[in-house]
Amino acid sequence: MLPDLLQPGLSVVFCGTAAGARSAREGAYYAHPGNLFWRTLFATGLTPRQLAPAEFPLINGFGIGLTDLAKFHYGNDDQLPRDAFDVDALKQRIARVGPRVLAFTSKHAGRAALGGKIDYGLQATTWGATRLFVLPSPSGQARGAWNVATWHDLARLVGAQPPGTER
DSSP: OOOOBOOTTOSEEEEESSBOHHHHHHTSTTOSTTOOHHHHHHHTTSSSSOOOGGGGGGGGGGTEEEEESOSSOBSOGGGSOTTOOOHHHHHHHHHHHOOSEEEESSHHHHHHHHOSOOOSEEEEEEETTEEEEEOOOOSGGGGGGOOHHHHHHHHHHHTOOOTTOOO
8 A cells, every 4th residue: 555664773663553544545644634653743843844645755864664554455453364464574674773662653553563462662572673662542532541651662762853852
């Protein structure tokens, strides 16, 4: 649905489950206006300004990559077929580019990729040298589980500076 934005040397790669209907229609990651993804990247200092969803191709320039577990399906998680997630293909993509951190943008994505019971935050396991992190979903549909503090934890882990804290 949406192209991977992956290259060697990235600080963090964000991985969602699948493009939502709006993102698929617009051809841009996290395109729904109720999604907090782009606002949160800026608020945590992961990007120096707030990007619009259509500007997603610029993201590698900030040391950030984007991908999804489901590359051939789109929609809400409950609309996806059981076999939509290709964890082995994700592991291969991540091994090829070797980011410092792979951050799942929902507990559902983290559970699908890592299996078992997981908590938000830094995970005890790694994929090679890549550390794994699980974030609360920025989707408007998951607002009940939203916690920006976990996103700030990730930003500190990768060395981002929130706006107004420049040295």
